[in-house]
Each structure stands twice: as C-alpha cells, then as structure tokens.
Amino acid sequence: MSTFTLPNTTPPIPVSLPSNLPQDALISFPAFKNWLATLQHSLSLQSNKSHTFHANPYALKNIEVQAVDWFGKKPGFIKLQAKVENDNGESLPGAVFLRGxxxxxxxxxxxxxxxxxxxxxxxxxxxxxxxxxxxxxxxxxxxxxxxxxxxxxxxxxxxxxxxxxxxxxxxxxxxxxxxxxxxxxxxxxxxxxxxxxxxxxxxxxxxxxxxxxxxxxxxxxxxxxxxxxxxxxxxxxxxxxxxxxxxxxxxxxxxxxxxxxxxxxxxxxxxxxxx
The missing domain is CATH 3.90.79.10 (Nucleoside Triphosphate Pyrophosphohydrolase)
Known part of the structure; x- marks a missing residue:
C-alpha cells in the first residue's frame, strides 16, 4: 500500500492505494474524477442553511482504494471505501464501485x-x-x-x-x-x-x-x-x-x-x- 494526499484539499484528504495502482492512474481515471467532483460539490452545499445536514455537516475524511481491474493500460473498474463523517462521529455508507x-x-x-x-x-x-x-x-x-x-x-x-x-x-x-x-x-x-x-x-x-x-x-x-x-x-x-x-x-x-x-x-x- 502507498498513501498520498489529494491535491488542493483543505483539510488534507489522504488516499491509500494498492500496489498495482499508481497515483497518476487514479487521478486521471475519468470515473474517479467525476465521482470526486460531484461528491465534493454536494458536500459544499451543506453550507446552505436550508440543507438537511447544515447543523452537522459531513466531510470526506479519507479514501481507501481496495482493488482495481485494468482494461489494457487503463483502469476499468475501481473499488474503494470513502470515509464520510460529521463532527459527531456519524458516518455515511461509503463503499463505492467506480465504473463510470x-x-x-x-x-x-x-x-x-x-x-x-x-x-x-x-x-x-x-x-x-x-x-x-x-x-x-x-x-x-x-x-x-x-x-x-x-x-x-x-x-x-x-x-x-x-x-x-x-x-x-x-x-x-x-x-x-x-x-x-x-x-x-x-x-x-x-x-x-x-x-x-x-x-x-x-x-x-x-x-x-x-x-x-x-x-x-x-x-x-x-x-x-x-x-x-x-x-x-x-x-x-x-x-x-x-x-x-x-x-x-x-x-x-x-x-x-x-x-x-x-x-x-x-x-x-x-x-x-x-x-
């Protein structure tokens, strides 16, 4: 396993990877980019007072990539676990199968x-x-x-x-x-x-x-x-x-x-x- 921090994240979000998945391959994987951008945007909406979770907002704490299937030289499917929690220690289910x-x-x-x-x-x-x-x-x-x-x-x-x-x-x-x-x-x-x-x-x-x-x-x-x-x-x-x-x-x-x-x-x- 290896670990890196997602670029441009505050507070920093650590990502752990299996040995057969380079950091660049994950970052450039279209399904991962789309999923991450959508999740981060949805989490940002909690700042609105009308949002259901405004009082106790959730945040993406870390990502653990558990497995990858390759289609030739590109990732095809990726299985990961995203830790999404609020300050009360409440978490949301974060098992994700990425395929795009x-x-x-x-x-x-x-x-x-x-x-x-x-x-x-x-x-x-x-x-x-x-x-x-x-x-x-x-x-x-x-x-x-x-x-x-x-x-x-x-x-x-x-x-x-x-x-x-x-x-x-x-x-x-x-x-x-x-x-x-x-x-x-x-x-x-x-x-x-x-x-x-x-x-x-x-x-x-x-x-x-x-x-x-x-x-x-x-x-x-x-x-x-x-x-x-x-x-x-x-x-x-x-x-x-x-x-x-x-x-x-x-x-x-x-x-x-x-x-x-x-x-x-x-x-x-x-x-x-x-x-």
Missing part, C-alpha cells in the same frame, strides 16, 4: 405497411448475452455500452452498430433521459448529478443515458433480426438478438433495469407529447 457512465438504446422497429404515427406493430430489439456478474449466460436486455471518452450520443450510435448491426446517425437519436429530467427541477439538479439514471447508487457510481431510435422497415426485414448473432466476437461479446413487441417489453426484459427505465420514460414522454 454508460448508454442504453431503446430501438423500436415498425413495419412500414402500417399507418405512421401509431403504436401498431412496434417491436423492440433486445440483446441476449452472458452476464457473469448476474450468474447468467442468457440475460435479456437493451443494447448498451460503457461511455469512454466520447459523447453520450456518439457512444450510443457506436454501440447500436456493434451490438445490432444497425447504422444510426447521432442526429437521429433522441436522448430520453435529457428530455425527461428537463421537465422539472429537483435537489439533484443543484447537486449537479449526471443527466442520466443511476441503476444502483447504493454502491455503484454508474449512470446511464437512455436513448430512443424509431425506424420503419419492410415487414420482411423484421425476421432478419430474430436470432441474429452480433457483437465484437473477438472481444468476447457473444450476442444474440431478440425481437419483442413494445407492449411486452416490461415483461420480456423485466430483469433489466435499463429496459424498465426506458419503457417508463418512453411511455411518460409520449403521454406528454414530447416524442
């Missing part, structure tokens, strides 16, 4: 022989693939991918092509999360959280932007997607495509938080006439 942002895509296909601007015969394109963390070899979910250095929409367009074979220009993607969250202010907006949904904020920093793309295609082309093998096979992606009716999405992909959130946002935004 992701995107997920609700791809709706509709035969072009039905009237446009209707919900008739709409289908959703799903992926079926191994997810070892869930103990599954055939988990049904929306196409998705991790956010690297690109934009939300650029990553979404790239992942759509890799996982489904469809080429969709960025300009034809609708950011449902952005539309949904723009409809009302909340304390989370003051905290400057990501314009995305957080599927497991009790222990993981992951945030997911949900995109929509609707496409009308010949009815005969629908069957081409059923059971199609896709994904970057040389990178271990073993993806099979599954086509389900839009009205059955909540049931067919009920174990996938991304799918349930996307279905709810789609229904809510349609009800408000925003899509």
């Amino acid at each position: 942002g992701s995107v997920a895509m609700l791809l709706i296909l509709q035969p072009d022989d039905v009237p446009a601007d209707t919900e008739k015969d709409k289908h959703v394109l799903l992926t079926v693939q191994p997810r070892i963390a869930a103990g599954s070899l055939e988990l049904i979910e929306l196409p998705a991918g991790m956010l690297d250095d690109g934009t939300f929409s650029g990553t979404a367009a790239k992942e759509i092509q890799e996982e489904t074979g469809l080429e969709v220009p960025e300009s034809e993607l609708v950011n449902m999360t952005e539309l949904a969250l723009a409809s009302g202010a909340s304390s989370n907006d003051v905290e400057k959280l990501q314009t995305a949904m957080y599927p497991s904020p009790g222990a993981c920093d992951e945030f997911i932007a949900l995109f929509l793309h609707q496409k009308r295609i010949p009815r005969s082309q629908l069957d081409e997607f059923r059971g199609k093998l896709t994904g970057l096979r040389d990178e271990g992606e073993k993806i099979t495509l599954k086509l389900v009716r839009l009205e059955d999405l909540w049931r067919e992909s009920g174990r996938d938080a991304k799918a349930l959130a996307a279905w709810a946002m789609y229904q809510g935004l349609r009800g408000e006439g925003k899509i």
